[in-house]
Amino acid sequence: MKILVCISKTPDTTAKIAFSDNNTKFATDGVQWIINPYDEWYSLVRAIEIKEADPSTVLHLVNVGGADSEPIIRKALALGGDEAIRINLEAGDAFCIASQIASVAKEGGYDLILTGKETIDYNGSSIGGMVAELLNIPYISHALKLTLDGNEVSCVREIEGGEETDKVTLPVLVSCQKGMAEQRIPNMRGIMGARTKPLKVLEPVAVDALTQIVSYDLPPAKEGVKLIPADQPEELVRLLRDEAKVI
Amino acid sequence: MVLVIIDHADGKIKKSSLEAATYAAELAAQTGTTAEALIAGTISEDASLLGLQGIKKVHTLSDVSLNNLDAQVHTAVISEAVEKTGATIVVFSNNSYGKSVAPRLSAKLKAGLVAGATALPDTSNGFVVRKSVFSGKAFANVGILSAKKIISLNPNAFHIADGGQKAELVPFAASVPQPKVTVTGTEKVTGEVSLSEAEIVVSGGRGLKGPENWYLVTDLAHALGAATACSRPVADSDWRPHHEHVGQTGLAIAPNLYIAIGISGAIQHLAGVNRSKTIVVINKDPEAPFFKAADYGIVGDAFEVVPKITEAVKKLKGIS
Ligand SMILES: Cc1cc2nc3c(=O)[nH]c(=O)nc-3n(C[C@H](O)[C@H](O)[C@H](O)COP(=O)(O)OP(=O)(O)OC[C@H]3O[C@@H](n4cnc5c(N)ncnc54)[C@H](O)[C@@H]3O)c2cc1C
Numbered sequence: 019m020k021i022l023v024c025i026s027k028t029p030d031t032t033a034k035i036a037f038s039d040n041n042t043k044f045a046t047d048g049v050q051w052i053i054n055p056y057d058e059w060y061s062l063v064r065a066i067e068i069k070e071a072d073p074s075t076v077l078h079l080v081n082v083g084g085a086d087s088e089p090i091i092r093k094a095l096a097l098g099g100d101e102a103i104r105i106n107l108e109a110g111d112a113f114c115i116a117s118q119i120a121s122v123a124k125e126g127g128y129d130l131i132l133t134g135k136e137t138i139d140y141n142g143s144s145i146g147g148m149v150a151e152l153l154n155i156p157y158i159s160h161a162l163k164l165t166l167d168g169n170e171v172s173c174v175r176e177i178e179g180g181e182e183t184d185k186v187t188l189p190v191l192v193s194c195q196k197g198m199a200e201q202r203i204p205n206m207r208g209i210m211g212a213r214t215k216p217l218k219v220l221e222p223v224a225v226d227a228l229t230q231i232v233s234y235d236l237p238p239a240k241e242g243v244k245l246i247p248a249d250q251p252e253e254l255v256r257l258l259r260d261e262a263k264v265i
Numbered sequence: 266m267v268l269v270i271i272d273h274a275d276g277k278i279k280k281s282s283l284e285a286a287t288y289a290a291e292l293a294a295q296t297g298t299t300a301e302a303l304i305a306g307t308i309s310e311d312a313s314l315l316g317l318q319g320i321k322k323v324h325t326l327s328d329v330s331l332n333n334l335d336a337q338v339h340t341a342v343i344s345e346a347v348e349k350t351g352a353t354i355v356v357f358s359n360n361s362y363g364k365s366v367a368p369r370l371s372a373k374l375k376a377g378l379v380a381g382a383t384a385l386p387d388t389s390n391g392f393v394v395r396k397s398v399f400s401g402k403a404f405a406n407v408g409i410l411s412a413k414k415i416i417s418l419n420p421n422a423f424h425i426a427d428g429g430q431k432a433e434l435v436p437f438a439a440s441v442p443q444p445k446v447t448v449t450g451t452e453k454v455t456g457e458v459s460l461s462e463a464e465i466v467v468s469g470g471r472g473l474k475g476p477e478n479w480y481l482v483t484d485l486a487h488a489l490g491a492a493t494a495c496s497r498p499v500a501d502s503d504w505r506p507h508h509e510h511v512g513q514t515g516l517a518i519a520p521n522l523y524i525a526i527g528i529s530g531a532i533q534h535l536a537g538v539n540r541s542k543t544i545v546v547i548n549k550d551p552e553a554p555f556f557k558a559a560d561y562g563i564v565g566d567a568f569e570v571v572p573k574i575t576e577a578v579k580k581l582k583g584i585s
């Protein structure tokens with residue numbers, strides 16, 4: 019069994035969101051970078067659990083990014099995984115990134131590929147589906163649970179207002195979200211071990227981007243809260259009906 | 266031509282697909298073309314009513330196997346429809362269906378995808394679509410460079426038109442591949458409003474002390490016809506199911522009205538809810554950060570204030 023986990027780098031959840039270069043770039047000054055929470059907490063940990071249950075499992079991590087991705091890749095390796103591959107591409111749209119991952123995945127012949135539900139910066143929810151299409155394998159999105167039984171994968175995925183259980187035969191790509199596993203903290207042994215785990219750097223394959231970010235902007239600031247005295251809840255309801263017109 | 270892909274469940278077209286249909290029709294008008302729809306699977310409603318949203322033609326592929334989602338199969342079918350109808354722009358709702366299928370279609374057609382669109386594109390110079398990024402903390406304006414284009418519209422980001430004429434129904438014949446994914450069960454929270462599509466959401470945080478007090482949230486939600494949500498620690502403590510968790514690492518929502526009860530308003534929580542049109546905060550701490558992001562607020566004890574709000578809503582709606 020060979021598993022590939024896709025790891026992306028995102029700003030910390032408390033990072034100040036500001037833009038530079040005439041609002042065309044995310045201002046990275048003072049920003050702390052983390053492993054995208056969906057990748058770290060759910061897909062990676064679930065893959066580690068599978069390897070713990072069957073130590074013959076080969077677990078690889080892949081990141082598409084520049085050299086500044088290496089700290090988060092090492093952190094991911096400290097949590098678990100045998101080796102990592104970084105594809106040296108700094109900028110690119112979802113399709114470029116997906117094409118890089120697909121090319122590594124083709125080469126490696128993985129049975130199970132895991133991504134997070136989405137990156138918390140771009141919120142594309144796109145890379146997983148694109149990679150699955152490029153590899154021509156099934157895709158199960160937004161999985162809350164994943165269980166393996168030989169070649170059979172069973173997933174519970176979120177749908178509007180409920181859940182659905184799907185069954186599929188390997189190979190498959192699954193995007194993961196909350197419910198899949200419990201967040202882990204790397205221990206000292208993991209951190210020491212991660213230093214010597216292989217981290218291969220590959221050059222990207224040439225792909226044309228299909229989209230390009232033109233500019234960013236911030237939502238307009240709120241005007242300020244209108245406080246209603248605690249003993250006048252009817253007044254709140256009136257304002258919601260007559261002023262905000264939302265009920 | 267702009268082709269909107271209609272998502273449906275239990276025989277009914279989803280509200281978010283009616284938004285996407287309206288968006289497709291307005292986009293078609295803006296670019297001097299027409300909007301058509303594709304329904305893959307079977308519905309019990311009259312599909313020609315999509316005309317009310319401005320759709321001219323509805324292509325129907327009434328194959329019951331398509332009522333289950335295998336993203337690969339749906340992608341194959343939609344891609345055939347795009348080819349046969351000559352569509353140049355495909356519109357999805359950015360709901361669980363759109364998130365499963367639109368990226369695959371993008372890779373298959375080499376058509377640039379903007380997922381999470383919040384407005385009609387700016388076509389004055391290129392084709393630039395506005396989308397929500399950083400979990401609602403900012404917007405990006407994204408240019409689509411390819412000839413074929415795909416847009417997934419965020420739920421609740423667009424209105425639903427209802428003034429058009431009935432649409433023409435055209436059966437669409439496609440070869441439906443054998444699915445590799447089998448759906449072995451679905452579990453729906455019946456009788457409740459789906460969170461991502463809800464117009465009103467009532468949400469509770471750790472300030473409510475325990476699951477036994479959730480009647481405060483659900484009573485108000487019932488009176489308003491609202492969906493219920495919660496903060497992350499509430500779901501983590503199993504006071505409420507995980508699918509109710511909103512925020513940066515949960516669901517991002519954009520209802521017309523979001524009522525937050527006993528939630529402090531941490532940055533990660535705000536990220537998932539700050540696209541709501543109107544925000545009401547009820548918190549006993551006047552310094553709670555949520556008040557800075559709110560439109561209306563009551564500083565007070567939820568256990569005293571919320572039942573009174575529920576009563577006032579019931580009175581307004583004539584429910585006793
Ligand atoms: C990486 C990361 C991701 C995260 N993602 C999310 C996310 O997606 N969603 C999310 O919600 N959180 C998320 N969090 C957690 C977030 O930082 C906060 O810890 C969390 O939102 C706090 O939840 P709360 O407001 O319910 O609880 P608290 O912060 O404990 O606030 C409870 C509030 O209730 C008020 N209160 C108490 N008693 C009463 C009463 N009787 N009446 C009225 N008010 C009362 C208090 O004044 C207080 O403001 C994330 C954190 C991290 C680090």
Ligand SMILES: Nc1ncnc2c1ncn2[C@@H]1O[C@H](COP(=O)(O)O)[C@@H](O)[C@H]1O
Nearest residue numbers: 024026082133134136137142143144145
């Ligand atoms: N640069 C990247 N390198 C590796 N994996 C990535 C990268 N960007 C995104 N992913 C994976 O794709 C998932 C969805 O990302 P997105 O489509 O951007 O929301 C993430 O949770 C990651 O698992």
